[in-house]
Amino acid sequence: MSTANRIVLPAMDMNVSEDGEIEQREIDHYVARAAGGAGLIITGACAVAFPHGAASMKEPGLSDDKFIPGLTALADAVHAAGSKLCVQSTHHGKVARVDIANDRPVIAPSAPDYDYDYSALADSTPDELGRMGAATGGKKAVYREMDHSDIAWLISTWADAADRVARAGADAIEIHVAHGYILGVFLNRRDNQRTDAYGGSLTNRARLACEVIAAVKERVGDTLAVLVRVAGEEYGQDGGLTLEEAIEASRMFERAGADAIHVTGWGRNPFDNFTDGPLPDTxxxxxxxxxxxxxxxxxxxxxxxxxxxxxAEKAIDDDKVDFAAMGRQLLADPDLPNKLAAGTPELVR
Ligand SMILES: Cc1cc2nc3c(=O)[nH]c(=O)nc-3n(C[C@H](O)[C@H](O)[C@H](O)COP(=O)(O)O)c2cc1C
Structure with missing residues (x-):
């Protein structure tokens, strides 16, 4: 896959799909960023096992062929606007609010040994609190430790999802191994207390992600580039993933078939240190x-x-990284890349 430039729109979930199907409003949003000049458009998180493992019923699904027409319309529209399309794929694991709301246990490597400090919720408005509560129907997660049949199911479900992304004519798929979702918590030594081949050493904790990457790669061949999103570091709680672990894991992901690594960061308590990651202020x-x-x-x-x-310009020039993703900047101004290319950076919002 080649791109017109090195500016990437990273995944930002829109929450406007209807029962998993991508609608015109979402297509229009991505097309505006494609027409604005971003070389690669990555969709917000899409649920590989929708509605299972989904964060919201308004999240796009990848679990059924009925979702292919919406994805195809999106890929065609992004291509017509001159960009390439990558579909981000995940299973939200312990934060799958749709599972919690529907009394399904959430799947996890093992049940967490901690609860969040929720004190920051005191800063939320009653309306915000109401919306947050409604997302899970006011219910608390019940955890189910994944057994080997759950693991086999997740791997084959992910490969099937990738196949649909390929059939829709997208250019790439991003596999989410961060932000507290299922592959990210398997990778983390605190969230993953397993004693089988999927827990313990870093190699074991990375095993599920590597098996998903390899299965996706085997299924889609060279039809899709396979991006892997990993936290270079996790913040704010003992047991966060370290840079050294992230480096080693990235090597394993490359060996498993990753065509690119997308380095994010994650604050482990979303109610507390969200501005450490994934939405940094630095x-x-x-x-x-x-x-x-x-x-x-x-x-x-x-x-x-x-x-x-x-x-971004300096980092790429210095060969520190290959691409720069700009999320909130491209929300604020979809035409940012074109304005830079035209030599009018002063017009960027
Ligand atoms: C509204 C919004 C939704 C987001 N949704 C996702 C998502 O679905 N998947 C994901 O991996 N990251 C998500 N992110 C994180 C972004 O991909 C990105 O890593 C983050 O915004 C930091 O980049 P920035 O400083 O350029 O905005 C989201 C960010 C925002 C602002």
Whole structure:
């Protein structure tokens, strides 16, 4: 897959699908960013086992052929606007609010040994609190430790989802191995307390992600590029993934078939340190981590986290990373890439 430039729209979920089907409003949103010049458009998280493992009933699904026409319309529209399309894929695991709301146990490597500090909720408005409560029907998660048949199911479900993304004519799929979702918690030593081949050493904790990557790769061949999103570091709680672990894991992902590594960051308590990750307030927040991972792999590396144009330009020029993803910047101004290309950065919102 080649792209017109090195600016990437990273995944930002829109929450406007209807029962998993992508609708015109979502297509229009991505087309505006494609027409604005971003070389690669990555969709918001899509649920490989929808509605199972979904964060919302308004999240796009990848679990049935009925979702292919919406994905095809999106791929065609993004291509017509001059960009390439990558579909982000995940199973939300312990934060799958649709499962919680429907009294289904959430799947996890093992039940967490901690509860979040919710004190920051005191800053929320009654309306915000109501909406958050409604997402899970006010219910608490019940955890189910995945057994080997759950693991086999997840791998084959992910490969089937990738096949649908390929049949829809997209250019790439991103496999989410971060942000507290199922593959990210398997990778983390605190969230994964298993004693079988999927827990313990880093190799064991990375095994499920590697098996998903390999199964996806085997199914889609060269039809799709396979991007892997990993936290270069996790923040705010003992047991967070370290940069050293992320580097080693990225090497394993490359060996398993990853065509690119997309380096994010994650604050482990979303009610507390969300601005450490995944929505950092620091400029170039994860750039050094991305650069360290690039040193260790031979596939391209994407940096994200307030990659302002001048920061991105220098980082790519210095060969620290290969691509810069700009999320909130492209929400604010979809035409940012075209304005830079036209030599009018002063017009960027
Ligand atoms: C509204 C919104 C929704 C997001 N949804 C996702 C998502 O679905 N999947 C994901 O991996 N990251 C998601 N993110 C994180 C972004 O991909 C990105 O990593 C983050 O915004 C930091 O980049 P930025 O500083 O360029 O905005 C989301 C961010 C925002 C602002």
């Amino acid at each position: 400029v170039g927040a994860y750039l050094d981590n991305a650069a360290a991972i690039k040193q260790a792999v031979s596939v391209p590396v994407i940096a994200v986290g307030r990659m302002l144009p001048e920061v």
